[in-house]
Amino acid sequence: MMKNYIGKFKRNSLFFKMFLVMVTSIVAVSICITFAMIQMSEKLFIDQFSITNSKVVEQITTNFESYSYSTASVIHQAQQSGTVKSFLTDKNTEPINLAKATFKIKQQMDYYDSLVNHNGANIVIMGENGRLFSTNNVKWPVSEATLRQHPITLNAYEHPKQILYQYAPENPDHSLEPSIVVSKALLDRSMNQIYGVIYISLQEDDFRQMYSRYTGNGNDVYLMDQSGRIVSSNKRALVGQKEADLLKQVKEIENHDLKVKQINVFNKDYLLFSRYLPTFDMYLINLIDRENVQKNLVDKKTIVLISASIVMLTLCIVFLISRSITKSLSGLVKQISNMSKSNFDFYVTETGSYETKQLAQSFNYMLDELHEYVEQLMVTQKKQRNAELEALQQQINPHFLYNTLASVKFMVQQGDREKSTQTINALISLLQNTIGNISETNTVKQELNNLKNYVYINQMRYGDGIKVHYFVSPDCLEYEIPKLMIQPFIENAFFHAFNQKKEGYIQLLISQSEGVLLCEVVDNGDGMQIESGGDLPKSKGKRHFFSGIGIHNVQERIQLLYGEQYGVEVESAIGKGTRVRIYLPIKESKNNTNP
Numbered sequence: 001m002m003k004n005y006i007g008k009f010k011r012n013s014l015f016f017k018m019f020l021v022m023v024t025s026i027v028a029v030s031i032c033i034t035f036a037m038i039q040m041s042e043k044l045f046i047d048q049f050s051i052t053n054s055k056v057v058e059q060i061t062t063n064f065e066s067y068s069y070s071t072a073s074v075i076h077q078a079q080q081s082g083t084v085k086s087f088l089t090d091k092n093t094e095p096i097n098l099a100k101a102t103f104k105i106k107q108q109m110d111y112y113d114s115l116v117n118h119n120g121a122n123i124v125i126m127g128e129n130g131r132l133f134s135t136n137n138v139k140w141p142v143s144e145a146t147l148r149q150h151p152i153t154l155n156a157y158e159h160p161k162q163i164l165y166q167y168a169p170e171n172p173d174h175s176l177e178p179s180i181v182v183s184k185a186l187l188d189r190s191m192n193q194i195y196g197v198i199y200i201s202l203q204e205d206d207f208r209q210m211y212s213r214y215t216g217n218g219n220d221v222y223l224m225d226q227s228g229r230i231v232s233s234n235k236r237a238l239v240g241q242k243e244a245d246l247l248k249q250v251k252e253i254e255n256h257d258l259k260v261k262q263i264n265v266f267n268k269d270y271l272l273f274s275r276y277l278p279t280f281d282m283y284l285i286n287l288i289d290r291e292n293v294q295k296n297l298v299d300k301k302t303i304v305l306i307s308a309s310i311v312m313l314t315l316c317i318v319f320l321i322s323r324s325i326t327k328s329l330s331g332l333v334k335q336i337s338n339m340s341k342s343n344f345d346f347y348v349t350e351t352g353s354y355e356t357k358q359l360a361q362s363f364n365y366m367l368d369e370l371h372e373y374v375e376q377l378m379v380t381q382k383k384q385r386n387a388e389l390e391a392l393q394q395q396i397n398p399h400f401l402y403n404t405l406a407s408v409k410f411m412v413q414q415g416d417r418e419k420s421t422q423t424i425n426a427l428i429s430l431l432q433n434t435i436g437n438i439s440e441t442n443t444v445k446q447e448l449n450n451l452k453n454y455v456y457i458n459q460m461r462y463g464d465g466i467k468v469h470y471f472v473s474p475d476c477l478e479y480e481i482p483k484l485m486i487q488p489f490i491e492n493a494f495f496h497a498f499n500q501k502k503e504g505y506i507q508l509l510i511s512q513s514e515g516v517l518l519c520e521v522v523d524n525g526d527g528m529q530i531e532s533g534g535d536l537p538k539s540k541g542k543r544h545f546f547s548g549i550g551i552h553n554v555q556e557r558i559q560l561l562y563g564e565q566y567g568v569e570v571e572s573a574i575g576k577g578t579r580v581r582i583y584l585p586i587k588e589s590k591n592n593t594n595p
Helices: 002-011 013-080 082-089 095-116 144-148 151-158 204-210 244-256 290-294 300-337 354-393 398-413 417-436 444-462 487-496 551-562
Strands: 121-127 132-134 164-168 179-188 193-203 219-225 230-233 261-265 268-277 282-289 441-443 466-472 480-482 504-513 516-523 567-573 577-585
Touching: 013 095, 013 179, 013 193, 013 204, 013 268, 013 282, 013 300, 082 095, 082 121, 082 179, 082 193, 095 121, 095 132, 121 144, 144 151, 151 164, 151 179, 151 193, 179 204, 193 204, 204 230, 219 244, 244 261, 244 268, 244 282, 268 290, 282 290, 354 551, 398 417, 398 444, 417 444, 441 444, 444 466, 444 480, 444 487, 444 504, 480 551, 487 504, 487 516, 487 551, 487 577, 551 567, 551 577
Parallel strands: 466 504
Antiparallel strands: 121 132, 121 193, 164 179, 179 193, 219 230, 219 282, 261 268, 268 282, 441 480, 504 516, 516 577, 567 577
């Protein structure tokens, strides 16, 4: 009995292992997700709440900025007003003159009061001549003597170029309500002297109306100055108090560019939102009671019940799917295990579930691709061996040597010792760099020297009707290129491009761009017809060339060494010449010590 169970377990070990792993994983993941969901639900709700509350803060900020804009407009117009300046600087105390000045300033101040667009605002101006005018004295009943020594006035004199938003506390007898006062020294710019001060006061109760509709139970708004004093708040009892701890938390939010922070102030946990108001030089603070937020979270028991139900349903589905997959998969494994190690012609049967069929199909495709790859590899290796053999067999054409030596002999007979000496030197250098150098690559600089020697020999043999120019970028001289790669195209241009034309030029251009080394051979010879298939033209004629390398051999050699993305392109037109482009990868010379 035990042996039967053991045998059954071995035959279905994949199923049991897979199911056990799945059960363990699902249960573990479900537990982790449940606890994470409970913990993250609060954070998610806070994040969502932060987005909504940020819009509320933006709206309050907009209301403050609107009020700031109107007060700044009034102050600016008062600064430019001749009526205001005349009222505050005129020292004539005659009753008639004083009555006229009072009438004019009242009209001017009524206009300013309409610009502020706030019923509770009081605009006050006070001059160095002792005059004082107020549009709504009930809202801020301060005498000229008291106002002149008031800290708000002293700060205005100390910062004459700034519009200051300051807090005016209430009197001990409660005859003067706490207010937010905007003040600005009126400056005669021509004489750089202060002739008065303008004040725009708004009682804290009236100022609070700009944000009161956004507050509620557990949602409080505070306006705090740089000293930590609460200038305005829906919490009336806290107005005028200094809260250093709250200011510290606000500074931390500002320094770390936080959107929200959880803090404990006033013996409660809050979510803190804040924004610096540069016009007011104060902080707009929004405190949300965290306890109220937590009341809106998802019930933990509901989350646990839902998670347990999902786990049970998932286990049932996993059992059925695992059983179905492993049964067909075991059959596929059995077929593959019976395949001989060297028998690549064995194909498995494509049966069972969809996944098993896909595996079997992919396995059969893999065998087909393996056969194609082996065949392609054999062909490639054969070509590579042929190319290597041709590279080893690239020796100097004996006829080229015979003709060159015959030309030297003729020069000697003619008594042209200098040309014969230079020709022999060029031939010696050419032989050293082709036969003596067994490396399959040369630097651009070495290849350029070989080309110059080859061209010089041909010009000595056939004349200098064909000029050759070299345009090589200095930063390309130390790059490696295959040996005798450019020479066949120079050779082809020499002996086939100028059959009808007897004179012309050949240009060699070498440069680099975007990681590619570009070599171009350009001539202005007879040109030729390029086949529509893009095949390279074949060399023709019976001249005895320098080597046995053809341009087709160069193309195959480049692609075998570097891949099909590199190679040779030819452009030509009858009567206009030919341009050959050779694309190579950039290879630094091993002997190059430059950085």
